[in-house]
Amino acid sequence: EAGVTQFPSHSVIEKGQTVTLRCDPISGHDNLYWYRRVMGKEIKFLLHFVKESKQDESGMPNNRFLAERTGGTYSTLKVQPAELEDSGVYFCASSPRQALGYGYTFGSGTRLTVV
Amino acid sequence: DQQVKQNSPSLSVQEGRISILNCDYTNSMFDYFLWYKKYPAEGPTFLISISSIKDKNEDGRFTVFLNKSAKHLSLHIVPSQPGDSAVYFCAASGDSNYQLIWGAGTKLIIKP
Numbered sequence: 001e002a003g004v005t006q007f008p009s010h011s012v013i014e015k016g017q018t019v020t021l022r023c024d025p026i027s028g029h030d031n032l033y034w035y036r037r038v039m040g041k042e043i044k045f046l047l048h049f050v051k052e053s054k055q056d057e058s059g060m061p062n063n064r065f066l067a068e069r070t071g072g073t074y075s076t077l078k079v080q081p082a083e084l085e086d087s088g089v090y091f092c093a094s095s096p097r098q099a100l101g102y103g104y105t106f107g108s109g110t111r112l113t114v115v
Numbered sequence: 116d117q118q119v120k121q122n123s124p125s126l127s128v129q130e131g132r133i134s135i136l137n138c139d140y141t142n143s144m145f146d147y148f149l150w151y152k153k154y155p156a157e158g159p160t161f162l163i164s165i166s167s168i169k170d171k172n173e174d175g176r177f178t179v180f181l182n183k184s185a186k187h188l189s190l191h192i193v194p195s196q197p198g199d200s201a202v203y204f205c206a207a208s209g210d211s212n213y214q215l216i217w218g219a220g221t222k223l224i225i226k227p
Contacts, residue, residue, distance in 0.1 A: 004158070035215075042117065043159070043204065043217040056214065091158050098213050106158030 002026065004107035006092050012113045018080040021110045025074070025094030031055075032075050033095075033104065034067060038088035046090075049075060050098070082114045118142045119207050121218035129226050134192040136221050138205030141186065145207040149215070150179060150190045153202045162203075163190070192223075200225045 005024040013019050025032045034046040045059040051072035060067070064083070069075040079086050089111050093104040120139045128134045136150075146167040151159035165172040165179045165188065172179050178191045192199055205218040 009156075035217075040219070042119065042219045043206075043215075045214040045216070048213060059214065093158070104161065104215075106160070108156060108158050 006107035023092030029094035119218040125222040144209040
């Protein structure tokens with residue numbers, strides 16, 4: 001079984017540019033989560049999809065962030081325009097049900113650097 | 116305001132000895148706690164969890180203890196092995212909220 005795949009693994013962009021991160025969950029996993037870790041601090045929740053619907057987007061920092069999950073399969077997280085404080089590692093996770101953490105499989109993350 | 120705190124950024128332990136990683140939380144509504152392990156350039160991997168109705172959960176070399184009155188949990192690894200060197204995250208969740216609230220992590224270094 002393929003795991004959760006994220007790409008790119010690294011992205012360096014200039015302030016004001018746009019970046020799109022992609023996450024391919026494990027096939028059949030209805031639940032998809034985005035988390036972010038900034039500068040070695042705690043990992044913070046961004047949002048949660050159930051299939052193509054946003055179940056909880058309370059962690060999205062502002063309207064420069066847009067997440068989509070087309071057809072309930074892969075998800076994209078777009079940052080437009082990027083700011084310096086958006087730098088960090090963005091993790092995606094998926095689970096077959098709304099499990100409290102133990103069922104989550106995380107991807108390796110996308111390290112975003114905004115310069 | 117950080118609801119889950121891991122006050123030790125790093126911990127160094129001799130191979131074969133016990134590693135104890137600590138975590139404190141402030142929100143009394145949290146009812147499920149998890150430990151994740153993370154290697155460099157990889158995503159977090161689930162290690163062990165505990166529900167608030169228990170005070171101890173054990174899985175092989177890993178044991179998690181929960182002290183609800185003190186709002187404190189700890190992860191014990193016995194015996195510590197070189198492959199245990201990683202960053203360990205404590206995370207919590209409350210009631211029907213499926214968000215995980217994470218600590219900042221503790222880097223565990225196992226010395227040979």
